[in-house]
Amino acid sequence: MSDLSCRISNVDKAFGENRVLRKLSLDLPAGRVTALMGANGAGKSTLVKILSGVHASDHGSITLLDRPFAPATPSQAIRAGVVTVHQNINDGVIPDLDVASNLLVDRLAERGYGFMLNRRRMIRDAREIAAGMDLDIDVRTPVAELGVADRQLIAIARAMAHAPKLLILDEPTSSLSAAEAERLFQLIEKLQAQGVAILYISHRMSDIRRIADRVVSMRDGEICGVFEGPDIDYEGAVDAMLGHRMTEVDFTIPPPGAPIVSLQDVRLKSGSATFSLDLCENEIVVVTGLLGAGKTALAQALFGMAPVYDGTVTLDSDRYAPRSPNEAVGSGVFLSPKDRASNAVIQDFNLARNMTAPFLDRYGRLSFVDRRQERRTARAMIGDLAIVCQGEVDGIGTLSGGNQQKVMLARWLSQPSRLLILDEPFQGVDIGARRDIGHKIRATAGERATLVLVSELDEAFEIADRIVVFHDHTAIAEFRNENIDMNAVLAAVTGSATNADRRAA
Amino acid sequence: MEATPDQPAGKAAPLAESKRGSRGLLLDVAIRYGFLCLLLGMIVFFSAFASGFAGPRSAVFIFQSVAITGILALGVTCTLVVGGFDLSIGSVATSAMMLSAYMMVILEQSAVVTILACLAMGAFIGLVNGLLIVKTKVPDLLATLGMMFLLLGLQRIPTEGRSIAAGMTLPDGSTAQGTFSPFFLSMGRHRFDFVLENLVPVSVVFLIVIGILVWVFLELTRHGRLMYAIGSNERAAGLIGTNVTRYKIMAYMISGTLASVGGLLLAARLGRGDIASGTNLLLDAVAAALIGFAVLGAAKPNAFGTAMGALFVGILLQGLTMMNAPYYTQDFIKGFVLVIALVFTFSLSARRAGSHL
Numbered sequence: 001m002s003d004l005s006c007r008i009s010n011v012d013k014a015f016g017e018n019r020v021l022r023k024l025s026l027d028l029p030a031g032r033v034t035a036l037m038g039a040n041g042a043g044k045s046t047l048v049k050i051l052s053g054v055h056a057s058d059h060g061s062i063t064l065l066d067r068p069f070a071p072a073t074p075s076q077a078i079r080a081g082v083v084t085v086h087q088n089i090n091d092g093v094i095p096d097l098d099v100a101s102n103l104l105v106d107r108l109a110e111r112g113y114g115f116m117l118n119r120r121r122m123i124r125d126a127r128e129i130a131a132g133m134d135l136d137i138d139v140r141t142p143v144a145e146l147g148v149a150d151r152q153l154i155a156i157a158r159a160m161a162h163a164p165k166l167l168i169l170d171e172p173t174s175s176l177s178a179a180e181a182e183r184l185f186q187l188i189e190k191l192q193a194q195g196v197a198i199l200y201i202s203h204r205m206s207d208i209r210r211i212a213d214r215v216v217s218m219r220d221g222e223i224c225g226v227f228e229g230p231d232i233d234y235e236g237a238v239d240a241m242l243g244h245r246m247t248e249v250d251f252t253i254p255p256p257g258a259p260i261v262s263l264q265d266v267r268l269k270s271g272s273a274t275f276s277l278d279l280c281e282n283e284i285v286v287v288t289g290l291l292g293a294g295k296t297a298l299a300q301a302l303f304g305m306a307p308v309y310d311g312t313v314t315l316d317s318d319r320y321a322p323r324s325p326n327e328a329v330g331s332g333v334f335l336s337p338k339d340r341a342s343n344a345v346i347q348d349f350n351l352a353r354n355m356t357a358p359f360l361d362r363y364g365r366l367s368f369v370d371r372r373q374e375r376r377t378a379r380a381m382i383g384d385l386a387i388v389c390q391g392e393v394d395g396i397g398t399l400s401g402g403n404q405q406k407v408m409l410a411r412w413l414s415q416p417s418r419l420l421i422l423d424e425p426f427q428g429v430d431i432g433a434r435r436d437i438g439h440k441i442r443a444t445a446g447e448r449a450t451l452v453l454v455s456e457l458d459e460a461f462e463i464a465d466r467i468v469v470f471h472d473h474t475a476i477a478e479f480r481n482e483n484i485d486m487n488a489v490l491a492a493v494t495g496s497a498t499n500a501d502r503r504a505a
Numbered sequence: 506m507e508a509t510p511d512q513p514a515g516k517a518a519p520l521a522e523s524k525r526g527s528r529g530l531l532l533d534v535a536i537r538y539g540f541l542c543l544l545l546g547m548i549v550f551f552s553a554f555a556s557g558f559a560g561p562r563s564a565v566f567i568f569q570s571v572a573i574t575g576i577l578a579l580g581v582t583c584t585l586v587v588g589g590f591d592l593s594i595g596s597v598a599t600s601a602m603m604l605s606a607y608m609m610v611i612l613e614q615s616a617v618v619t620i621l622a623c624l625a626m627g628a629f630i631g632l633v634n635g636l637l638i639v640k641t642k643v644p645d646l647l648a649t650l651g652m653m654f655l656l657l658g659l660q661r662i663p664t665e666g667r668s669i670a671a672g673m674t675l676p677d678g679s680t681a682q683g684t685f686s687p688f689f690l691s692m693g694r695h696r697f698d699f700v701l702e703n704l705v706p707v708s709v710v711f712l713i714v715i716g717i718l719v720w721v722f723l724e725l726t727r728h729g730r731l732m733y734a735i736g737s738n739e740r741a742a743g744l745i746g747t748n749v750t751r752y753k754i755m756a757y758m759i760s761g762t763l764a765s766v767g768g769l770l771l772a773a774r775l776g777r778g779d780i781a782s783g784t785n786l787l788l789d790a791v792a793a794a795l796i797g798f799a800v801l802g803a804a805k806p807n808a809f810g811t812a813m814g815a816l817f818v819g820i821l822l823q824g825l826t827m828m829n830a831p832y833y834t835q836d837f838i839k840g841f842v843l844v845i846a847l848v849f850t851f852s853l854s855a856r857r858a859g860s861h862l
Contacts, residue, residue: 303744329746337744344744348737348805357734358745360727367726411745 005030005197006051006069006082006166011060013046013221020046022221023060028166028197033188035200035212037241039402039430043221044201048168051199052084053077065165078106081165085155085172093143093151093158100126100139103158133157133187148291149180156187167191168199173207174428178455178494179290185211203430205234206458217241242432251442253465253482257281260449261302261320261333261419266311268297272473274311279419279449284441286452286464287475289493294473295453296338299421302451303335304328315418329358334412338424338453344408345396352378352392355411362415381410385440402433409437413444423453438463457489469493536802539849544817551824558827565704571819572708573598573767577790578797578811579719580763584645585794585806586723587756588736589638592649594764595787596656597630601768603660605689606669606778613683620689623765630656631761635754653787661780669778685776693773708770712812715763720808732756733805792839793818796846804850818842 006028013021020043028034038044049055051062053071062069064080071077077084093102101108103126108117126139135157137150146154152172159167169188173181188198188211202208208215214228217240225240227233259278267274272294279285287295301308304322313320315331322328328335337343346354356363356374363377364370378392385406389399396404405425412420422441426434441450441463454460460467461481469477469492477492479485552559577594584591601623608619630652637648665676671684696703697710723729732752734742743749771783796817797803797810821842822835830838 324746324748325744326746326748335744342738342740344741346734346737346741348733353730357730357742357747360730363727367728369725369727369730 003030003195004028005065007063008047008051009061009063011047011050011062012058013043013050013055014058020221021050021057024221024223025060026216026223028199030165030197031192031195032213033192033198033200033211035202035208035215036218037202037208037215037237038218039241039432042218042241044218045170046221047218048084048170048199048201051077051082051166051168053082078162078164081162082168083159083162083164083166084168084170085152085159086170093155095144096142098140098142099130099137099146099154102143102154103129103139103161106158106161129157129161133160134190147180149176149183152176152180152184153187156184160191164196166197166199168201170201171203171428172200173202173204176291181207203428203434204456204458205238205431206456209234219243238431241430253480254282256283256465260316262314263308264312264314266301266313267309268294268301268473269309272309275475277468277475279451281449282446284445284450284452284463284465285468286454286460286466286481287468287470288454288457288460288489289470291455293470295455295470296423297473298470299335299337299423299451299453302328302333302419302421304333332416332418332448333421334358334415334417334419335421336408336412336423336425338427340405340408340427344411345404347397350393350395351382351387351389351399351407354396354407355381355414358411359415377414378410381414384413385410386436402429405429406433406437409440413440417448419449419451421451421453424455425452426454426456426459434459434462457486457493460489461486533802536849538801540796540799540817540846541801541813544813544820547817547820547824551820551827555824555827558824561701561704563823563827565706565709567816567819567823568709568712569706570823571793571815572706572712573770574786574789574793574818575712575812575815576715576767576770577764577786578793578815579715579808580760580767581790582794582797582806582808582811583719583723583732583756583759583763586729586732586736587753588739589645589753589756590649591631591634591757591760591764592646592787593630593634593652593656594760594767594790595783596653596660597627597761597764598768598771598786599783600630600656600660601627601765602772602775602783603664603669603778603780605769605772606685607663609685609689610669610671610673610681610683610778611663611675616686616689619686620769623769624762627761627763627765627768628758629761631758632754634761635757638757639750639753664778664780666780668780671777685773690773690776693770693775708774711766711770715766716808716812719759720812723808728752728755736805789818789839790815792843796843799846799849814846 004027008024008026008028011021011024012019024043024047036044046055050057053074053076056070056072064082069080069082071080071082094105097105100122104122123139130137130139133153133156135153137146137154143151143154172184176184188200192198200208200212212232214226215232215234215237216223217225217227217237219241224243225237227237257280259280261279263275263277265274265276287298289295297306300306302313304324304327307321315333320331322331322333325335346357349357352375355378360369363374375392381387382389382392387399387403387406387410389403396407399407405427409422409425425437425441429437441452452463461484464481467479467481467484467489468475469479469489471492477489479489557563577598581591581594604626605619605623608614608622609616614622634649634652637643637652638645643651667673671681673681675681692707695707697705697707699705723732731742731747734745734747735749735752739749767786768783772778775782793815794806794811796814797807797812798805800807800810800813803810818839821838825834825838826832
């Protein structure tokens with residue numbers, strides 16, 4: 001089981017004068033899960049792109065099962081046996097087609113498939129593939145009707161149809177709930193048993209602990225540590241990736257101030273149970289729960305995107321029922337949404353303009369934007385949040401994911417707020433940037449109430465004063481983040497606690 | 506707006522895009538100034554080889570030839586900014602032309618009433634376009650294409666398909682009593698003294714004033730900024746509290762109103778409601794707006810670029826005409842320029858954007 005599947009030796013890659021990979025060497029053994037860790041910009045994606053045939057390496061060689069491997073196009077890489085499932089799930093599936101067509105679409109693209117479609121044969125073949133992967137989906141369902149997790153599994157199942165030697169998974173769990181991620185892990189273990197080498201790229205320590213046989217740290221285009229054996233030194237791997245020791249997050253919970261936002265007997269949708277929740281000044285409340293537990297519905301209600309079904313919400317003791325995000329922002333309730341690429345980043349704008357976009361009425365007068373003032377604010381925020389960039393007029397697209405996320409945070413920190421809602425603020429962010437963001441949220445929390453929505457418990461423990469667990473669109477448990485019983489939180493999140501226990505909690 | 510890598514802020518320069526090589530710099534300059542250099546080169550070329558090209562009269566003629574399409578193009582630019590498209594501008598303009606003739610010749614209204622009615626019609630059509638697009642979710646191209654057909658038909662109904670001129674015979678056999686008011690006609694025919702006597706036509710003044718207004722609105726005000734935000738990422742713009750619906754409708758209303766201004770100028774120049782004129786307006790205006798993407802490497806709709814795009818086509822056609830190029834080659838040349846400009850915009854700036862990780 002420990003034959004070598006893929007050997008990467010002395011690979012160099014530069015874009016212009018920027019050396020992204022420096023003499024990188026890495027072995028990927030068959031039947032093992034190699035986790036690759038690295039900060040944003042360490043060169044992980046470039047390595048993946050070379051392996052998957054998007055870029056060619058400048059120097060060095062790659063062998064796959066002792067044969068030279070230098071794919072010129074993605075389809076060559078796939079045919080040679082290297083299959084990549086990208087972070088952006090929608091790149092992996094075609095939503096308008098049904099599951100069967102998605103599973104077989106690569107075959108359709110091959111020469112010699114024939115001109116006409118044989119629908120019955122397609123469905124039979126697709127069922128075979130699905131059964132082989134323990135996928136329990138009707139193959140005639142359009143992919144558009146499926147959730148993120150199923151789409152991900154379909155993308156992987158499709159990849160498996162090529163009988164790969166090396167499977168690359170780039171942040172596969174970033175949009176999955178814990179239970180869905182577990183399905184994925186079981187699938188990975190199955191592939192592992194079949195002797196597939198797996199390169200698993202993730203920022204999530206819990207994933208890596210769960211699934212990795214060996215951990216490889218990468219920094220500045222080089223491998224700076226390989227950790228394997230029965231006891232993997234995870235902390236060492238993180239230190240190697242960052243280049244310095246990671247300090248433990250350590251804070252004392254400050255005394256919360258007066259309630260700013262109060263939800264009383266609120267029902268988020270018809271048929272769900274009511275709950276009450278106070279969000280206080282100088283307090284960071286984390287709401288966590290599975291995907292679909294109602295976290296987003298809560299954020300949408302507070303940000304004026306959908307009214308609460310029932311119950312009252314007050315802001316500074318006044319009735320609060322915003323009818324649009326515009327009204328919410330006007331009353332000092334800000335929301336930094338999840339999935340920044342589709343919901344937050346304005347790709348055509350530079351960094352400064354991205355930051356000031358919600359508050360243009362506060363820059364200049366008579367609708368004219370005072371650009372000097374705008375850039376001054378942006379420069380101050382760049383310094384404040386240690387955003388790595390050339391200057392405030394950089395295009396937002398030139399920044400790494402972690403820095404883009406910091407810009408999105410800077411957008412909402414640049415003006416004082418009464419309630420700041422951060423939906424998945426650590427999505428696609430490396431651990432260094434994650435700590436920076438966490439520190440900044442805590443440092444600025446004094447004057448406002450802060451509500452953070454995360455599905456990853458590690459992140460919740462790192463940032464919260466108080467953790468509220470959501471299930472079925474209602475709050476079912478609440479914990480103060482001190483000497484916390486992780487298992488109790490986990491039980492509440494997965495809904496394994498009984499109803500009676502929840503009420504008591 | 507400068508993209509030179511100066512003043513590194515934050516901890517360190519990022520890995521990607523730390524330095525640009527001289528080739529990258531050259532590409533940058535080519536993208537930014539290529540089109541304006543081409544424009545300048547063309548002027549020099551025609552000045553040298555086409556006698557009579559260089560001179561204020563010829564310059565004004567060029568301006569006049571692009572004034573109406575330029576105004577329409579500025580309107581369509583506003584809809585492009587919010588990520589939409591307005592295919593109805595040409596027929597809005599011809600409808601405004603027919604309406605103004607109908608108002609004055611048949612209904613015998615004054616110039617002021619006529620102008621107000623035409624502007625109101627343009628704004629109303631824009632409103633309907635906008636509502637179709639944001640409320641009923643009809644895709645922009647289809648909604649405005651539908652509107653285009655509707656208006657092309659509608660403008661022919663009152664006169665049973667005939668052009669409108671003073672003294673025409675009406676469907677009931679009587680003769681139209683109204684005439685175009687002199688004030689109205691002066692919009693198309695009066696020339697202001699500027700350096701030379703009777704040099705600058707009113708339509709050129711309209712173009713310049715509207716061009717500056719649209720530029721100021723899009724570039725300097727927060728409304729323009731938010732419209733660009735909507736065009737770039739509509740969801741994100743909505744989630745920062747922008748009233749996306751209102752801005753989109755406003756863009757179509759601006760487009761409709763400017764198109765009716767173009768129609769009024771056309772009517773004033775022709776002195777009649779000519780059913781056959783204005784067929785080229787839509788394509789010329791769209792071409793100008795799209796050529797504008799290439800100006801200064803903007804790679805997005807912008808008022809200055811649109812004006813330059815309109816001017817570019819005008820100069821090219823005027824120069825070629827003076828060098829005795831046959832009229833029937835005009836559309837080919839316009840199309841060719843448009844394709845080159847689009848290649849400029851999309852392939853070169855895509856390469857620039859692709860230079861980072």
